[in-house]
Amino acid sequence: MSSVYNWQLGREMEYPYEAAYPDRQFAFVFNLNRCIGCQSCTMACKSTWTFNKGQEAMWWNNVETKPYGGYPHHWDVKLLNLLDQANPGGQTWNGTPQALKGPYGQFQGKTIFEVAEKNISPEGAQRALGYLPADAEWASPNRFEDNPSASEKGHKGQMAFSGGELVPQHKTWFFYLARLCNHCSYPACLAACPRNAIYKRPEDGIVLLDQERCRGYRKCMEACPYKKTHYRGTTRVTEKCIGCFPRVEGRDPQGGGLPMQTRCMAACVGHIRLHGLVQMNQDGTWKEDRQHPLYYLVHVAKVALPLYPQFGTEPNGYYIPPRWVPRPYLKQMFGPGAEAAVEKYAHPDRELLAVLQLFGKDARMCFRYEIKPGPKVFETVIRGKPFEIYDDTIVGYARDGTKIIETKVEEPLHVRDRRYANSI
Numbered sequence: 001m002s003s004v005y006n007w008q009l010g011r012e013m014e015y016p017y018e019a020a021y022p023d024r025q026f027a028f029v030f031n032l033n034r035c036i037g038c039q040s041c042t043m044a045c046k047s048t049w050t051f052n053k054g055q056e057a058m059w060w061n062n063v064e065t066k067p068y069g070g071y072p073h074h075w076d077v078k079l080l081n082l083l084d085q086a087n088p089g090g091q092t093w094n095g096t097p098q099a100l101k102g103p104y105g106q107f108q109g110k111t112i113f114e115v116a117e118k119n120i121s122p123e124g125a126q127r128a129l130g131y132l133p134a135d136a137e138w139a140s141p142n143r144f145e146d147n148p149s150a151s152e153k154g155h156k157g158q159m160a161f162s163g164g165e166l167v168p169q170h171k172t173w174f175f176y177l178a179r180l181c182n183h184c185s186y187p188a189c190l191a192a193c194p195r196n197a198i199y200k201r202p203e204d205g206i207v208l209l210d211q212e213r214c215r216g217y218r219k220c221m222e223a224c225p226y227k228k229t230h231y232r233g234t235t236r237v238t239e240k241c242i243g244c245f246p247r248v249e250g251r252d253p254q255g256g257g258l259p260m261q262t263r264c265m266a267a268c269v270g271h272i273r274l275h276g277l278v279q280m281n282q283d284g285t286w287k288e289d290r291q292h293p294l295y296y297l298v299h300v301a302k303v304a305l306p307l308y309p310q311f312g313t314e315p316n317g318y319y320i321p322p323r324w325v326p327r328p329y330l331k332q333m334f335g336p337g338a339e340a341a342v343e344k345y346a347h348p349d350r351e352l353l354a355v356l357q358l359f360g361k362d363a364r365m366c367f368r369y370e371i372k373p374g375p376k377v378f379e380t381v382i383r384g385k386p387f388e389i390y391d392d393t394i395v396g397y398a399r400d401g402t403k404i405i406e407t408k409v410e411e412p413l414h415v416r417d418r419r420y421a422n423s424i
């Protein structure tokens with residue numbers, strides 16, 4: 001085992017290989033407050049990469065209804081239970097948050113790598129604590145769709161929603177969690193593969209699986225805490241999300257040579273996704289890049305948080321947590337930054353409101369933004385705090401400096417001509 005620095009945990013941790021970081025890392029932010037569960041992202045990926053025989057149960061991108069839904073079934077609860085059994089009561093956080101090196105404080109518990117080293121299962125040593133889902137667990141990827149938690153029934157047995165509509169937290173709640181491979185900085189799939197078939201690209205940190213080397217042992221499926229590698233029975237090898245690397249490289253003709261967001265990002269109907277390449281330091285932290293939208297959302301506004309950072313793979317997918325969900329659930333899923341992230345999102349400042357307008361505006365990747373101030377157009381008080389909206393203009397630039405986005409905070413109002421009042 002090597003010692004590597006995991007900034008999401010605020011500490012060094014053990015990992016089977018030496019650390020190596022790309023100059024730029026594939027990363028994305030999803031705003032869960034906006035996801036409508038339409039599965040357009042899922043179908044964009046499926047129709048591009050996994051439409052062949054043997055790929056029926058292969059959903060590189062999936063959207064599940066939390067808390068009950070999951071693909072494979074209960075993937076996260078199962079691993080949380082395994083970690084808790086291995087380190088009873090010890091999976092806690094404390095310490096003082098420190099800028100880029102540990103913005104969420106310090107994780108005192110054990111990661112899937114640290115637990116595995118001491119945990120020799122009957123099948124032999126594991127490189128990362130995990131489990132292999134049974135075939136039935138991959139069936140019905142949309143199980144428990146729209147099933148709320150803690151639903152309260154009225155006297156006639158109908159859903160009563162008593163108190164459920166109140167902000168900030170609802171008693172009756174669910175939300176859609178869109179997921180794909182996190183192209184982790186310390187991938188558990190890579191760590192566990194006995195054939196060295198999985199590698200992380202030095203140019204963009206995308207994690208790929210070489211199907212020529214793979215023998216279908218499924219050690220990656222067992223180890224990936226997010227269960228994002230998929231076995232294909234017809235070829236007897238495993239496949240996974242390829243990060244749409246031809247688009248990231250700028251080889252999609254639509255991008256005119258510029259890096260493009262992936263298919264699942266660009267197809268998102270709810271405009272919840274923003275995808276990019278962030279600059280990395282050689283100690284594994286992010287390089288300061290103040291005007292990069294992902295850097296701003298993760299490290300300045302701190303509204304976007306990693307999914308289950310306690311697993312220890314340093315996932316590069318970040319989420320703006322849904323603001324109506326009970327905080328203990330969000331803290332379990334996104335770590336100790338959840339409360340502050342929801343608070344910030346519920347009372348956005350001028351810059352955050354502007355940056356949120358970049359989501360879904362252009363399929364090309366945004367590497368830098370600038371904001372041109374506009375007039376104040378609205379003011380009110382939200383839960384005791386003053387809130388103002390300025391009609392600022394935000395401009396986004398591609399890698400080569402080309403202007404790709406120019407949009408305003410206030411949506412334009414279009415008044416339909418009376419002659420077309422009843423037409424579409």
Ligand code: SF4
Nearest residue numbers: 181182184188189224
């Ligand atoms: S999410 Fe899973 S499959 Fe993707 S890089 Fe991380 S460990 Fe590997």
Ligand code: SF4
Nearest residue numbers: 045241242244262264
């Ligand atoms: S990044 Fe590309 S390959 Fe990966 S889930 Fe999205 S569409 Fe599929």
Ligand code: SF4
Nearest residue numbers: 035038039041268270
């Ligand atoms: S396309 Fe966007 S809004 Fe629709 S399910 Fe996917 S992430 Fe959610």
